[in-house]
Amino acid sequence: MSPPEDAPTDGTALSLDHVGVRFGGLVALDDVSLRVPPGRIVGVIGPNGAGKTTLFNVVCGFVPPTSGTLTLDGRPFRPRPHRLTRLGIARTLQGVGLFPGLSVLENVMAGATHTARAGFAAALFGLPRSDRDERRLRERAREVLAELGVDRHAHASPATLPYAVRKRVALARALIARPRLLLLDEPAGGLSAEDIDELARLITTLPTRTGAACSVMLVEHHMDLVMSVCDHIVVLDFGKVIAAGTPAQVRDDPRVTEAYLGAEVIAGETAGPAPGAPDAGPGADDGAPDASGGAPDADGAVRR
């Protein structure tokens, strides 16, 4: 059942307890526990191949956890991708992930497919019930597009729009579902500094949006953004949580610096793998957190 549509909420509480994911011999996530409290913004950071996207894929049901449990609002939760919006969870994809064959408005309307009430017969015979659904969706889509300042592109095809606008449309497609938990997968990727500032402002308002407040879980490489918007940050490396806390705590944690910059920076020029590195893990010693490494892609299913 869909949640009551206009009921004010503080967002949903999500928790992961001891979640593990293995792809054959490769450990993508190892005993990961984290909580997204209602109305909070939680960031997940870590070097490439750390398991951030796998974590999202577990929450979305694309990847079944091999161990551990997920809890949504205190209830055990076995996610399936197409049921998420019904449970009040929406996710944006890395990159853009818009439907190229649909107009901007249609893209956003698609995000609230679960709210449609008319069935197949009503659609086939063009009954007023189906028309009402469409009108309502169209109105809502326009509202969300207007809220994000891109409503003048409603009838454009996504391919003709600048990247930053497309990212906003993708966000609008997630927001039209009125999620109580929003999963943002690298929302700042490919954006200019100016766009990122605006994005940061937008994200911080999400937990207090009138009538549609939501908790936010954010996977991001862009440190400034994560540090400025998140209440709580979880750092992953080689599938393990290596640090967690407030932005200030995480920034000062030597383990985080080590994960990002490699053991060499800390311990001098000592050769050999970083301590605690599993056997087949992708290297994280190239320094730049957002360098797209050619490392084996342990994150599996959804990669853009």
Added chain:
Amino acid sequence: MTQSPYATVDARPSPLRRLLPPPPGAAGPRGSTLLRHLVLAVLAGAAVVLLTNQLEPYRNLQVARVCAFLCVTAGFTILVGLNGQLSLGHGALMATGAYTVALVQRGLDGRDLRGQWSVPLSLLLAVAVTALLGLVIGLAAARLRGPYLAGVTLAVATLVPAVTTIFTGVFNGEQGLPFPVATPPAFLGAYFQPERWLAWIALLAALLTMLLMANLVRSRYGRSLRAVRDDEVAARLAGIHVARTQVLAFVVSAGCAGLGGGVYAVLTATVASGKFPLELSLFLLMAIVIGGLGSLAGAVWGALLLVALQDLPALLTEAFTLPGGLAQRLEGNLALAVFGLILIVVMLVAPGGLQDAVRKATARLGRRRPRPSR
């Protein structure tokens, strides 16, 4: 259903997408979808009825055949164009509908149940049976992509004719099944042209198909079909059940193919598996691609083309008095060659198909604000 961790790896957008027209303008019409489409259908129907009153029997049969093919292409373009699934088996689905009609008509006649209602009833059953077959194929199709899907549907295309030759007792092998069809009702007069009556039956079926498909395309189901075609992962996250949507597309298009096949059988009052060879499935696919994938207007172009090319050899023989041997050789191959040639030319000149070319031309003429290109 548990998802394999790699289940989405293969979720690439179909290469067929390149051939598609730009997204339909989503400017929301205010009024009732049904009313709008109904008015269009009635106008189109009235025009064709007036036309059939002017035509000689042979031309009326051609109109009827266009209408029969339109039932098929309208559903087929939704499967291939809007949902991005490929089928090489729609000729066989037509055959299924045709045989259903033949068997039902014979069964009714054998029990002395005759009347004008028998054709609609058997057509309805043809839709039901074919939709059911479409459900079975669709369930397999939802797990397959690209060449594998083509392979399965190809198997269907060869399987259905094989079934008719194996169970000779029921389907009468390659000789086929002749069946009785009710003559035009008495109130039309004793000398009413039977071909005109057949054209009207086919027209009604085609209009009904177009009406329902147009409604479907404008609804959220139409949007979901296209969303699934474009990006399966994003579609699932938007709350769309991808597999169910794909199966639905197959069922709908199969039902349309069954109706078209059934109408086709009614026109000739006989059905034989030789009328539904593998080439027919290929022709159907070429027709909707040339007409403009995903567009119902393109399906009309496709249906016109199918009949035109079927009749091309006869036309040439008539016009140029070709020697018998050459005419015979042309009979089998000319349509395929011409179809292939047209396909290549259309893909080079207007990759979006005839309907897309027409739309662009009218947009240029009307100096309208051009719609966004893909």
